[in-house]
Amino acid sequence: MPAPALTIRDLRFSYPDASWALSVPHLQVEAGEHVLLVGGSGRGKSTLLQLVAGLRELGSGSVEVAGVRMDTLRGAARDEARGRSIGMIFQTFNLLHGFTSLENVLAALMFSSMPAAEHEHRARALLSTLGIADADAEVDRLSVGQQQRVAVARALAARPALVLADEPTASLDPENTETAMDLIQSACRAEGAALLCTSHDPSMRARFARIESIDAMIAGAAR
Amino acid sequence: MSAKTLTDWQIVMRSLRARPLSTWITIGMVATSVALLLVLFGMRTAARGAFDRGSGNIHLLVSADPSPLVAVLNGIFYANAPSKPIAWSKYQSIRGAFPYQWAIPTQQGDSYRGSPTMATSTDFFAKFEPVAGEPWKLASGKFFERPFEIVLGSAAAKASGLRLGQEVFLTHGSGASREGSEPDEHAGHVHTEYPFKVVGILEPTGSAHDRALFIDLESSWILHAFDRRERAGISGVTTAADLEDDDRKVTGILLRLPTRPGSDASAAMQQQFDTLRRDTAIVVAQPAQQIQKLFEIVSNVDGIFIGMAIVVLISSSLSTMLALYNSMAARTRQIAVLRVLGASQGRVFGLVLTESLVITMAGALSGIVLALLGGIVASAWLKASIGLVIDPTLDPRSTVIVLGGAVALGGIAGILPAWRAYQVPVADNLRPAA
Numbered sequence: 001m002p003a004p005a006l007t008i009r010d011l012r013f014s015y016p017d018a019s020w021a022l023s024v025p026h027l028q029v030e031a032g033e034h035v036l037l038v039g040g041s042g043r044g045k046s047t048l049l050q051l052v053a054g055l056r057e058l059g060s061g062s063v064e065v066a067g068v069r070m071d072t073l074r075g076a077a078r079d080e081a082r083g084r085s086i087g088m089i090f091q092t093f094n095l096l097h098g099f100t101s102l103e104n105v106l107a108a109l110m111f112s113s114m115p116a117a118e119h120e121h122r123a124r125a126l127l128s129t130l131g132i133a134d135a136d137a138e139v140d141r142l143s144v145g146q147q148q149r150v151a152v153a154r155a156l157a158a159r160p161a162l163v164l165a166d167e168p169t170a171s172l173d174p175e176n177t178e179t180a181m182d183l184i185q186s187a188c189r190a191e192g193a194a195l196l197c198t199s200h201d202p203s204m205r206a207r208f209a210r211i212e213s214i215d216a217m218i219a220g221a222a223r
Numbered sequence: 224m225s226a227k228t229l230t231d232w233q234i235v236m237r238s239l240r241a242r243p244l245s246t247w248i249t250i251g252m253v254a255t256s257v258a259l260l261l262v263l264f265g266m267r268t269a270a271r272g273a274f275d276r277g278s279g280n281i282h283l284l285v286s287a288d289p290s291p292l293v294a295v296l297n298g299i300f301y302a303n304a305p306s307k308p309i310a311w312s313k314y315q316s317i318r319g320a321f322p323y324q325w326a327i328p329t330q331q332g333d334s335y336r337g338s339p340t341m342a343t344s345t346d347f348f349a350k351f352e353p354v355a356g357e358p359w360k361l362a363s364g365k366f367f368e369r370p371f372e373i374v375l376g377s378a379a380a381k382a383s384g385l386r387l388g389q390e391v392f393l394t395h396g397s398g399a400s401r402e403g404s405e406p407d408e409h410a411g412h413v414h415t416e417y418p419f420k421v422v423g424i425l426e427p428t429g430s431a432h433d434r435a436l437f438i439d440l441e442s443s444w445i446l447h448a449f450d451r452r453e454r455a456g457i458s459g460v461t462t463a464a465d466l467e468d469d470d471r472k473v474t475g476i477l478l479r480l481p482t483r484p485g486s487d488a489s490a491a492m493q494q495q496f497d498t499l500r501r502d503t504a505i506v507v508a509q510p511a512q513q514i515q516k517l518f519e520i521v522s523n524v525d526g527i528f529i530g531m532a533i534v535v536l537i538s539s540s541l542s543t544m545l546a547l548y549n550s551m552a553a554r555t556r557q558i559a560v561l562r563v564l565g566a567s568q569g570r571v572f573g574l575v576l577t578e579s580l581v582i583t584m585a586g587a588l589s590g591i592v593l594a595l596l597g598g599i600v601a602s603a604w605l606k607a608s609i610g611l612v613i614d615p616t617l618d619p620r621s622t623v624i625v626l627g628g629a630v631a632l633g634g635i636a637g638i639l640p641a642w643r644a645y646q647v648p649v650a651d652n653l654r655p656a657a
Contacts, residue, residue, distance in 0.1 A: 046654075047650075050649075050650040050653075053563065055562075055563070055649045055650045055653075056650055075567060075568065075569075076567035076568070076569060076570075079562065079565050079566060079567040079568075080565060080567070082563070082565055083564055083565015083566075084565070088563050090653060090655075091655050092655045094556065094559075094560045094563075094653060095560075096557060096560060096561075097241075097557070098237055098240075098241045099237060102227070103229050103233075106227065106228060106229035107229050107234075107560075107561070107564055108564045108565075109228070109229070110228070110229050110230075110564070110565070110566075111564050111565025111566060112565070116226070116228045117226050118226070119226060119227070119228045119229075120226040120227040120228065121226065154564075158565075166653075170655075171655075
């Protein structure tokens with residue numbers, strides 16, 4: 001049985017001014033499982049994803065991604081682990097401007113454990129599967145929908161165990177939200193990646209079998 | 224065909240291409256400062272080389288000038304006509320006192336259209352080499368063989384436009400009178416009584432001799448005897464038969480001491496130098512030593528120029544630093560994304576540092592090309608205009624030092640922007656723009 005994609009134990013985090021705190025006693029996402037993390041804007045959903053990705057330091061507790069303790073790794077080792085095990089999708093995609101779709105996906109593979117000889121084939125295949133016909137076009141020339149497809153392809157390129165999607169549909173209308181989430185979830189399923197997706201959109205609840213609330217986590221920290 | 228990958232190098236180049244104006248301006252500044260520095264180094268070397276040319280295979284120069292340095296400047300570089308002559312008997316006495324390889328008498332003081340003339344013996348062309356190992360070569364004609372024949376240096380020939388077979392009249396002194404024009408009151412006396420026939424034109428030597436005209440010593444003595452006799456009220460043509468001891472004067476003696484085969488140095492140099500110095504009526508100079516002294520005198524000015532060029536190079540490095548540092552504000556998101564994808568802080572630091580080095584290296588290499596092209600143009604112009612031969616190639620040692628210095632400065636200039644990239648807070652820079 002594969003290791004869980006994510007295991008959080010006794011995570012506590014607070015900003016330096018102590019005005020805000022986050023507590024997660026236990027959260028586990030199984031391999032290939034899709035979990036929706038809900039809560040109002042500014043409640044710390046993005047912060048939790050950043051803690052999972054090792055982009056912020058925990059106050060205490062542990063974060064384990066695909067069997068690797070992210071919180072104990074430091075510097076380049078943590079960056080390397082993130083590049084291999086975690087893919088991230090952002091609300092505004094955060095693509096590398098001035099680079100092509102292919103290069104954006106290759107950028108993720110640069111830091112993966114995949115042999116360099118396989119990079120192009122993997123990137124082109126993924127982009128093709130996600131409906132990007134011209135992989136060599138600069139991303140600045142693509143439509144918003146196509147840019148999102150490139151962002152999804154980049155997140156999945158290194159075959160991560162866990163994909164963290166931070167409000168991926170916040171700037172989309174309902175119709176495009178459906179399309180985008182279909183794309184993200186189907187791509188994650190196809191690649192066997194677990195998905196931890198944040199959203200403050202109530203309509204997203206129907207798409208996920210499991211829903212966790214950030215508000216409950218903050219309340220737990222306050223007690 | 225190999226599979227495509229994305230490399231750090233491609234990211235660096237893409238980043239530079241993303242802001243072409245800033246990149247090209249910075250490269251241009253580095254190129255200009257490197258070229259300036261190389262040209263200054265090159266000019267210093269070239270000037271030294273130009274001064275080294277001319278004294279050729281002379282070991283010692285004897286004259287009656289006030290100092291050895293003035294003797295070299297006048298006797299080899301034609302700065303001025305020597306003010307005091309040496310009697311022919313003194314020349315004979317010096318020549319007879321030691322077994323020199325050769326002792327060539329010279330006399331300066333006359334001119335043609337502002338170009339100095341040097342009266343000398345046929346040994347001047349047969350034994351003296353203006354550049355050691357490079358004997359005189361004729362572009363056309365022959366060397367003078369008898370009185371009233373004249374041989375032109377290459378620059379003098381070009382400036383005067385004279386051709387073989389033409390006749391010229393020399394001016395006593397270095398006045399501005401011209402053949403075929405009316406002498407003015409400030410000009411020296413033009414010896415229209417004695418035409419000189421152009422019999423030879425020399426190849427360029429890259430030395431000051433290219434500016435001179437060369438005549439037989441006896442011709443010069445006859446001109447001066449004519450003046451003496453005219454002042455005494457004796458009319459008629461003056462010939463060699465009319466020469467008196469007082470007419471037979473020289474202004475310099477070029478000496479070469481005995482040497483071992485294959486060697487240019489002479490073991491007798493110091494001893495003979497000291498012996499000649501005891502004669503207070505003359506000065507004796509070792510040309511190489513005097514040229515060294517001259518360069519020591521001007522080295523402070525030289526140092527100021529080099530210092531200014533180094534300041535320009537440092538300024539261009541500061542520009543590189545500012546251009547990169549300012550670009551960081553617009554690139555924090557890109558850096559944050561690379562970090563999310565797995566790039567370490569050290570790798571991001573290296574990417575920005577590499578950008579600085581690429582800019583500096585491109586600038587430095589462009590600067591070398593610029594300096595080479597500038598050198599070729601300048602040397603062609605100097606050769607065409609004043610007959611000065613300057614090697615347009617760059618001194619490898621100076622080039623390596625300047626290139627190394629520029630790249631080192633580029634590396635230092637990249638540290639601050641790279642440190643800023645190193646410290647980019649990833650999480651804060653992934654948020655949607657407000």
